[in-house]
Amino acid sequence: MLDEEASKVERILAVDDNPDNLVLLQTILEVEGYEVGLVDNGMDALEQVVQSPPDLILLDVMMPGMDGYEVTRRIRKNPEISYIPILLITAHHDASVVEGLDAGADDFIRKPFNHEELLARVRSMLRLKHSIDEQQKMARQREDFVSRLTHDLRTPLVAADRMLLLFEQETFCPISEDMKSAISAMMRSNQNLLQMVNNLLEVYRFEAGKKTLQMESCNMGLLVEEVVQELSSLAMEKGLAVNVDKSKLDPQDKTAGVVMGDRLELRRVISNLIGNAIKFTDTGSVNITVSETPANPHGNSWVIIEVQDTGYGIAKEDQGKIFERFRQGKNKRAGSGLGLHLSSRIIESHKGNIEVFSELGKGSVFAVRLPKQA
Template identity: 75%
Template sequence: MSVVENSKIDRILAVDDTRDNLILVQTILESEGYEIDSVTDGKSALEKVTQSPPDLILLDVMMPGMDGYEVTRRIRKNPELNYIPILLITAFHESSVVEGLDAGADDFIRKPFDTDELLARVRSLLRLKHSLDEQRKMARQREDFVSRLTHDLRTPLVAADRMLDLFEKETFCPISPEMKQAIAVMIRSNQNLMQMVNTLLEVYRFEAGKKTLNYESCNLPEIASEVVSELIPLASEKNISLKLDTSQLDNLGNKAGVVMGDALELRRVLHNLVGNAIKFTDTGSISITIWETNHNWVNIEVEDTGYGIAIEDQATVFERFRQGRNKRSGSGLGLHLSSRIIEAHEGKISLTSELGKGSTFTIQLPKNLH
């Protein structure tokens, strides 16, 4: 993509302790329509990049004080900077190139350089920069669209849920048993859709870095007991036993099973895992076991006797929008959101499963966050 095609003038920062080299680079690049800033040392380069990030950096390797390798490393370690291509200019042998690329540079050119080669490498790196910027822009637009869409969908869904509840209670007029049954189906469908919308909204809050967790002392056995009480009617409808086992915590005192975390989010994870277990289990049982490891970690295991998950699907089960092959599989967001929540608590979530024999999800949570 040329300067003209891009419509926006690309800004290039040239860094070299020899002014004659800067003048030469500036003359070559300005003749092609680029806007050039120049500095003579690494410290000034870092200040310039932080204040006004350029589209590309031409960086001399050998400079007094802070060399080009160190400048490159510091730029790459700055989380507040978007990607900026770095073209190293070196007069030395192959090992210097290796060191530069390992430090995070994208390309190199040797002194004395050919003008056409310099321009070709500049164009190549700027095309990469523009491509990545466009992808980042599209990702932001997509996330903003989904966030707005899911937020706006909640309002009519909540309204519909309340209205259906009034219908079911015969607030407006008496209704037939057949109509009550139909309304009950509509209520369940509406609630399922509401759950999908809520999950999608939470996923994009995490992806956008806008999710704030409220850390407090969380009693996991109590949270698990609440989830079991809420979901046991669903298990009973399928004649599946649902049990919570905290016996291994009995002799560990009143702090047993207590972690620092966001109670609502941890409850969401347990609700999702147990709800999935009920959905994918037709016969047998579901057990939730909580125990501690070395008084530093609390473990939660959700085990079922359901369909199980194929080995080839287990590696990607926590990926976003990764749906299972079972016909009852949902949007592929629940497990992804659960993994994001556990990771935010500095914990781990894992799966072991065998087709036809069931699945076991194991959560490990630190008792104290670092």
């Protein structure tokens, strides 16, 4: 594999409307062992880049029809084209260079160019290409490792969870109360680890673009009530009141609080936010409000879910980082730092946003905004 990579001939695409310039570039570069493709206009260059991406593009700025700036912009705006260095060739003043770099070019060389300078810039651009390709390759390998690892970890964790449940239910034999207590502790630890693995797997799917959302009408008011009922035992253990306020929704509006979304993923977000609120609150209450914004002139409005607690709160300097991946809170009860990151990715995929408002010692408010179903 290494030999194949070392022997790979680097491909350069030269784009210039002047045939003499193309011949000159081809002669200089082929002597150095590069494979050179020649194109005399911007449209053909774009087609060539899509069909057979080169390792480097040498691009003349001034061409009829479509100039080098526009070719550069179109290449950079096309998400299907992987990164390719673009070296602009120009005979104009500094302003043209600035425009080219702003358009997305990586470097430039002036006409008439020096033979050695051209080759030096070509080598520099190809080193940049190799460096970025290697980084992307390592990122793909890391993501693949995470994906495989999380899949492999889930199987024994699920099996262990089921086996522990059978022990707790005395399926095999009677057990003492002390043993039941120990098994319950093991089950909680196992479920925490399983949740972390599941979150990591979901984060990978979103970031790898492999997550498919099953969109349907979701009543967020009912969804919140379902999650509160599911988590009520946790709140009762701590003596916390959990209140749901839907009074701001119009009872005559059948679409009040309804969004288009993946019910399972939105439930995951609401469960994470309410679960965190209960987890980080020792006294007081957790209050969830579901409301809507007035419709704008285009008839669009937002469904807003606010989860407010009376817990520890979050320091101001940490609030801007709390949705980052693996960003753990400073509280000793903080988890892996994946839950809020995943929640943020889910809400963004629904074209919404999530914010936090907090003050140390006075609790926090997490606000989710989602487009209301039309």
